[in-house]
Amino acid sequence: MRNANRQLKLKSRPVGLAGPDNFEESIAPIRQPGDGEVLLETVYLSVDPAMRVWLKEDPGYVPPVEIGDVMRAGGIARVIDSKIEGLQTGDFVAARVGWQSHPTLDAQGLHKLDLDLGSVEDWIGPLGTTALTAWFGMREVGAIASGETVLVSGAAGGVGQVAGQVAKLEGCRVVGIAGGAAKCAFIADELRFDAAIDYKSEADLTDAIANVCPEGVDVYFDNVGGPTLDAALANIRLNGRVVICGRISQTAADELYGVKNVGLLIGKRIRMQGFIVSDYQDRYDEARRWLSDKLKAGDIKQRLHILDGLEKAPEGLTMLFEGTTTGKLAVKVSD
Amino acid sequence: MRNANRQLKLKSRPVGLAGPDNFEESIAPIRQPGDGEVLLETVYLSVDPAMRVWLKEDPGYVPPVEIGDVMRAGGIARVIDSKIEGLQTGDFVAARVGWQSHPTLDAQGLHKLDLDLGSVEDWIGPLGTTALTAWFGMREVGAIASGETVLVSGAAGGVGQVAGQVAKLEGCRVVGIAGGAAKCAFIADELRFDAAIDYKSEADLTDAIANVCPEGVDVYFDNVGGPTLDAALANIRLNGRVVICGRISQTAADELYGVKNVGLLIGKRIRMQGFIVSDYQDRYDEARRWLSDKLKAGDIKQRLHILDGLEKAPEGLTMLFEGTTTGKLAVKVSD
Secondary structure, eight states: OTTEEEEEEEOSOOSSSOOGGGEEEEEEEOOOOOTTEEEEEEEEEEOOTHHHHHTSSOOSSSOOOOTTSBOOOOEEEEEEEEOSTTOOTTOEEEEOOOSBSSOEEESTTOEEOOTTTOOHHHHHTTTSHHHHHHHHIIIIISOOOTTOEEEEESTTBHHHHHHHHHHHHTTOEEEEEESSHHHHHIIIIISOOSEEEEGGGOSOHHHHHHHHOTTOEEEEEESSOTHHHHHHHTTEEEEEEEEEOOOHHHHTOSSOOOBOGGGHHHHHTOEEEEOOGGGGGGGHHHHHHHHHHHHHTTOOOOOEEEEESGGGHHHHHHHHHHTOOOBEEEEEOOO | OTTEEEEEEEOSOOSSSOOGGGEEEEEEEOOOOOTTEEEEEEEEEEOOTHHHHHTSSOOSSSOOOOTTSBOOOOEEEEEEEEOSTTOOTTOEEEEOOOSBSSOEEESTTOEEOOTTTOOHHHHHTTTSHHHHHHHHIIIIISOOOTTOEEEEESTTBHHHHHHHHHHHHTTOEEEEEESSHHHHHIIIIISOOSEEEEGGGOSOHHHHHHHHOTTOEEEEEESSOTHHHHHHHTTEEEEEEEEEOOOHHHHTOSSOOOBOGGGHHHHHTOEEEEOOGGGGGGGHHHHHHHHHHHHHTTOOOOOEEEEESGGGHHHHHHHHHHTOOOBEEEEEOOO
16 A cells, blocks of 8 residues: 555535545555655545535636546645655645545645644644634624624534634624534533524524624624525624625525525625635735634634544535534544 | 695505505695704605615614605705705705605705706706715725726616716726616617616526626626626626615515525625615715716716606606616606
8 A cells, every 4th residue: 555545536526415425436656756746645634615616517716626536625744755845754734635645746735834833733723724714704804893793603613613713802792603502512611602503493593693692793704604694684783794704505505595685785784795715825824823822822722523534535525514513624544 | 825835644554666555645834944944845856766665664774754754755945944054045955855845944964055066957866865876886885996897787777877877987897787678778878888788678687797798797786686686696707896775676575585696705705785875975075076077077967757746756656666767766846
């Protein structure tokens, strides 16, 4: 196996949820790096909702993963052999490694980890792209201010848990929406959100939000879309902001949910805005320093949900959309 | 009749379209102005989509018009008798006069017309609140830039015709959506929009927009909401803006239309924002000077649709929602 690059390739485009049936494993020889390239050993793979979008024939903002391609994925890897200046054997990098054990990549998109900021696990978690998404989405797009009421959906997920904690640290009152008592206990008790709403146990989510936010919501950070967005919109205050970060309820849906409360944007002067974290690429260092400081001070907690083995990656993608994970989902590929 | 203030009062809350059945006429004695008040003779009443919203039990952002109240309406009036400093008999003012011939009002919300900027008719049209709505919505909320492609719905209406012309004058390519060949001819031939789409004759509005905007739309100025908003969203480019100004298709609808394309905000980084013109009240003079200059230079054309007589106001409200008016709708109450 020493010369084997294990790969998981797209076999068929998923209808509905993506999962093991849509991928097949194969072995390729490890390719030695040429000039300007690096041979890596994948350590962690990040599992993110956006990956389901990349599997569509027309994702809209990036090219699709084609049938027969190694599945696209970000992750953390160890340098085995480097023909890139400044990278040495044993260094760790964040990269778009894909679902494979031993990728050979060029320098583009490689980021050498500064382990003074945090551990390798921290770099998949609270210093990783998921956390950066939360940080820029909440601060730059949401433009939160101290004293405001912030509502986060998918609050126990990878982005949501950091988004809520960032808002707390900025002096906001934070309410999280999550599915099930365990997730709600996690965000209320461990992450110290001010309130948690279990959407699975509420007859009317609009009323449930109104009950814990009687004066309304200043910023809604949306990770799920669908009817939750409508319920949140019904509770937004004057000059409120809606951060459209994700829409996991819609990504694999047969039919898109129609949002009825868009008209409220007028009277309430609501700004609703979408973003992609890579728009802020030139400010990643600033965000990572902030997150690292809070992490070292014990002010940010991060739960990782780790699956063991490359072969678990497709199952992870299913679990993400079934809502059976808590915290940031990652696959451990090697030690 | 000399001591008679003709009034139209709300008799019943409309279901669906508002019209003559919902109002009743009565005569009140003219009230002489006390200190700080002015007696007016209404000249023009503005008829605007927002008025239908004010008739709901809970308009959301302003108090409702109650049963038995004189219908709320903006307009232009002549000063008959003034106990307000700086206002004299014969002056013209813009004010929230309501559906009545001889209101007695206090100074709040009164604006003395500067007839150097334009005529009394101009003040109901291209210098009036409708035009200001278009100007601030397009420039401040839409943040248009020269060379961009701008799409306007309700393009032959009071706001739409000015919105499109403002964008043209700022160097944009402007496409209008309107209902019927006559309105489309008006915006293309008279207002010189670059293209007009007759939504009534198109099988698929999304495709129709794509055909005339093959590279997409930078700014969509929405006066109608509903399925038109979905069709526009499907055509918005990267970093596009959607100005939610009005939603005449939804205001009197039995059931709200669900907007399916909200998810596109993410990948396209779209900003969708609502506003109310009065947020920009302290900058009205700046906008009026701009509009007056363009008007005098012949660079802005304005079509008024005038109904004759106070008693026509309820019918006007119906016509507005039936789409049977072209240009800015107003009721002439006196000469």
